[in-house]
Amino acid sequence: MSDEQVLRRYLCIHYPHKVSPVAKGALTAPRIVEALTSVIGPNVKAMQSMLFIKSEGRPGQAWHQDECFIPTRDRSLTAVWIALDDATVENGCLWVLPGSHQRGVIYPARPQQDPRFDCTTEAYDFPYRDDDAVPVQVPAGTAVVFNGYLLHRSLSNSGGRGYRRALANHYMSAESLLPWRLPADGEQMAVADYRDIVIVAGVDPYAYKGIADIARPHSRPDQEGGCDR
Numbered sequence: 001m002s003d004e005q006v007l008r009r010y011l012c013i014h015y016p017h018k019v020s021p022v023a024k025g026a027l028t029a030p031r032i033v034e035a036l037t038s039v040i041g042p043n044v045k046a047m048q049s050m051l052f053i054k055s056e057g058r059p060g061q062a063w064h065q066d067e068c069f070i071p072t073r074d075r076s077l078t079a080v081w082i083a084l085d086d087a088t089v090e091n092g093c094l095w096v097l098p099g100s101h102q103r104g105v106i107y108p109a110r111p112q113q114d115p116r117f118d119c120t121t122e123a124y125d126f127p128y129r130d131d132d133a134v135p136v137q138v139p140a141g142t143a144v145v146f147n148g149y150l151l152h153r154s155l156s157n158s159g160g161r162g163y164r165r166a167l168a169n170h171y172m173s174a175e176s177l178l179p180w181r182l183p184a185d186g187e188q189m190a191v192a193d194y195r196d197i198v199i200v201a202g203v204d205p206y207a208y209k210g211i212a213d214i215a216r217p218h219s220r221p222d223q224e225g226g227c228d229r
């Protein structure tokens, strides 16, 4: 198959920074680090990257809060979502509920089967309406930085032929432990402090623990492949 055909098969590639020097470099691009240190603090670590491909017809993600999936202990989770193509309403840009992070609440999440969305669970029972949402339409090359408590979603790419690619990287303060998951024989097992991280700014107070190599880069084939965030 051609590269085009292969790319179209996948909605998202997880942990591209573990195999791609370009993706790893994007984690620590100076302007991104500058933004991160201004919102998180001097010591910042990254734990996840995702390359969304989302070609035409591919689904988006239902309302969610990233911190629901990646629980820091100090509410410092921050996403940097970099548009690799112009992101428009038509091709499935992000939508956000402005200010929804400020309450500091993680809303409940449940499975959903809405064909507009992939298998990500949906947050519900929150005090906002879909009409309160604003689209984040940005040109390629723009980085959108947002708090892990922000309710956001994206719709499917209903544009003509083409992709809506984006690189989404996740960061947090290096001071917080990260009680996250560890794939063990297909199961998800929480560890007290997930150490498969990249220090992107400042110092790592837990450097004495060393760095682990846990995450395996993999692709997410739409709904068929189950959801792993």
Ligand SMILES: O=C(O)CCC(=O)C(=O)O
Pocket: 050, 052, 054, 060, 061, 066, 092, 093, 094, 152, 153, 154, 166, 168
């Ligand atoms: O890029 C998308 O379509 C969704 C990204 C997203 O919601 C996320 O990375 O948390």
